[in-house]
Amino acid sequence: MQRYFINKESHIDLSTNTIIIRGDDAHHITNVMRMRVNDTVYCCYDGLTHIARIDNLNQREVTLTIIETIKENKELPCSVTIAQGLVRKEKMEEVIDHITEMGANHYIPVIMKRSNVKVSEDKIDKKTIRLNKIAKEAAEQAHRSSVLEVHEPISFKEFLTKSNEYDLCLVAHVDDTNPLYIGDAIKDEMNILVLVGPEGGIDQIEIDELKKHNFKQVTLGKRVLRTEVAPNYIMSVIDYIRGNNHEV
Amino acid sequence: MQRYFINKESHIDLSTNTIIIRGDDAHHITNVMRMRVNDTVYCCYDGLTHIARIDNLNQREVTLTIIETIKENKELPCSVTIAQGLVRKEKMEEVIDHITEMGANHYIPVIMKRSNVKVSEDKIDKKTIRLNKIAKEAAEQAHRSSVLEVHEPISFKEFLTKSNEYDLCLVAHVDDTNPLYIGDAIKDEMNILVLVGPEGGIDQIEIDELKKHNFKQVTLGKRVLRTEVAPNYIMSVIDYIRGNNHEV
Numbered sequence: 001m002q003r004y005f006i007n008k009e010s011h012i013d014l015s016t017n018t019i020i021i022r023g024d025d026a027h028h029i030t031n032v033m034r035m036r037v038n039d040t041v042y043c044c045y046d047g048l049t050h051i052a053r054i055d056n057l058n059q060r061e062v063t064l065t066i067i068e069t070i071k072e073n074k075e076l077p078c079s080v081t082i083a084q085g086l087v088r089k090e091k092m093e094e095v096i097d098h099i100t101e102m103g104a105n106h107y108i109p110v111i112m113k114r115s116n117v118k119v120s121e122d123k124i125d126k127k128t129i130r131l132n133k134i135a136k137e138a139a140e141q142a143h144r145s146s147v148l149e150v151h152e153p154i155s156f157k158e159f160l161t162k163s164n165e166y167d168l169c170l171v172a173h174v175d176d177t178n179p180l181y182i183g184d185a186i187k188d189e190m191n192i193l194v195l196v197g198p199e200g201g202i203d204q205i206e207i208d209e210l211k212k213h214n215f216k217q218v219t220l221g222k223r224v225l226r227t228e229v230a231p232n233y234i235m236s237v238i239d240y241i242r243g244n245n246h247e248v
Numbered sequence: 249m250q251r252y253f254i255n256k257e258s259h260i261d262l263s264t265n266t267i268i269i270r271g272d273d274a275h276h277i278t279n280v281m282r283m284r285v286n287d288t289v290y291c292c293y294d295g296l297t298h299i300a301r302i303d304n305l306n307q308r309e310v311t312l313t314i315i316e317t318i319k320e321n322k323e324l325p326c327s328v329t330i331a332q333g334l335v336r337k338e339k340m341e342e343v344i345d346h347i348t349e350m351g352a353n354h355y356i357p358v359i360m361k362r363s364n365v366k367v368s369e370d371k372i373d374k375k376t377i378r379l380n381k382i383a384k385e386a387a388e389q390a391h392r393s394s395v396l397e398v399h400e401p402i403s404f405k406e407f408l409t410k411s412n413e414y415d416l417c418l419v420a421h422v423d424d425t426n427p428l429y430i431g432d433a434i435k436d437e438m439n440i441l442v443l444v445g446p447e448g449g450i451d452q453i454e455i456d457e458l459k460k461h462n463f464k465q466v467t468l469g470k471r472v473l474r475t476e477v478a479p480n481y482i483m484s485v486i487d488y489i490r491g492n493n494h495e496v
Binding site for chain 1: 431487
C-alpha cells in the first residue's frame with residue numbers, strides 16, 4: 001500500500017479521524033497513482049501509521065477518513081543524529097538517502113575547517129527543502145513510520161553548543177594510539193549524535209574542541225572509510241546493537 | 249604513504265626483494281605523484297604489505313627494492329562474497345566501491361528473473377576490467393592489504409552450483425512469517441556468501457531454489473533497504489561481528 005507522510009501543508013485531526021493531504025502528495029495520489037475514492041493508503045504522522053480511505057480527491061487536495069491506526073515498530077528505540085562536515089550536494093543527497101533508509105532521525109551539515117564547499121546563504125532554504133524531500137521519499141521506500149529531518153548547515157561553534165542536547169556524542173576519527181570501536185561506545189543512550197568529518201577529514205583543533213565538549217572519539221573498524229560511506233557503517237552498527245531485532 | 253596493489257602486469261620476486269610496477273600504476277607514480285628515486289611506497293601483494301624504495305623509474309616501469317614487510321591486519325578473518333541480482337552499471341559501481349571499503353572479498357553479479365538489465369556479451373570483458381579498477385582504487389583508499397575481485401555476470405543456475413564452495417550461504421529477502429536477522433545467522437564461518445536481489449526483488453521460484461541449495465533467508469533489520477544500500481548493511485554487520493576489533 002502506498003505510504004505518505006503528513007507534512008505541514010497537510011492536515012490531520014484525530015478527534016474526527018480526518019486527514020487532508022495537500023501539495024505534491026495530492027498530485028501523486030491523483031495523477032501518478034491514479035487512485036480513486038475508497039482506495040486506501042498509509043498516512044504516517046507522529047510515529048503512528050494510519051490506514052486511511054479516500055473520500056474525495058482532486059490534484060490539489062485529497063480528503064481521507066482514518067479506518068485503522070497501527071504501531072508499526074519500524075523505528076529504532078533511540079534517536080540518532082548524523083552530523084557531517086559540509087560536503088558537496090551530490091554526496092549529501094546520497095548520505096541522506098542511505099541513512100534515512102537505515103533509520104536515522106536527523107542530519108546536520110556542519111561547516112568545518114576542511115569543508116571545501118561554500119554555503120551560499122540565498123540558496124540554503126531551497127537546498128534544505130530539496131534534501132528533506134529526498135529524506136521523505138527514502139522513508140516511504142523503506143516503509144518507515146517517521147522521516148529523517150535535514151537541518152540547515154550550522155557553524156562548528158553552534159554545533160558544539162547544540163551537542164549539549166544529546167546523551168551520547170561521538171566523533172568518527174582514526175585514532176592509532178588508543179582506538180575505541182564505535183560498537184563499544186554505544187550502550188542504552190536515547191539520543192545519540194555522531195559526527196563524521198568532511199572529505200578532508202577533521203582538523204586536530206576541532207578534535208580537541210569536541211573532546212572538551214564530551215565527544216568520544218571512535219573508529220569504524222580497521223579500514224579507512226570515506227565520508228559518504230562512514231554514515232552507512234554507523235547506522236548499520238547502531239541498528240545491530242539497538243534495533244532489538246535479534247538475540248544479543 | 250601511497251599504496252599500490254601488485255597486479256598481473258607487474259612483477260614481485262621475494263627471493264631478491266624486487267618489485268617491478270608496470271602499467272597505470274607506473275604512470276601514476278611517475279606522472280601523477282611525481283615521485284623520485286629513493287621515495288617509498290606501500291606495495292600490497294597476497295595479503296602482505298611491503299614497504300618498497302624506488303630504484304629506477306619511468307612512466308612505463310618502476311623498479312623497487314623491498315625494505316620492510318608488514319602484516320597490517322586490515323582484513324576480516326573470513327572471506328565475504330556479495331552476490332547481487334544484475335543491476336545498472338552505476339549502481340554496481342557504487343556497491344563495489346562501498347563494499348570494497350568495508351572489507352568484502354568478492355562481488356558476483358547474477359542474472360536473475362527480475363534483473364531489468366541485459367548483459368551484452370561483447371562488453372563483459374571491458375566492463376569487468378573497469379569494475380575491478382574501481383575496486384582497486386577503493387581498496388587503496390581504504391588502506392586495505394587485498395583487493396575485492398569483481399567476477400563476470402553468471403546465470404542463476406551457475407550461481408546455485410557455485411554456492412557449494414561456501415560454508416554459509418545467505419539470501420537477504422523480507423520474510424514476515426519467520427524472520428531470521430542476519431546478525432543471528434553469522435557465527436564463525438570462514439567463507440560467507442550473501443545474495444541480494446536486483447531492484448525488482450527476488451522471485452519466489454528463485455527463493456525456493458536457493459533454499460534447496462542450503463541458503464538461509466535473512467532480514468536486514470526492520471526497514472526495507474534498496475539493493476544498493478543492502479550490501480553496506482551486510483558488510484557493516486559482518487565487520488561488527490567478525491572484525492575482531494571490539495569486545496563482544
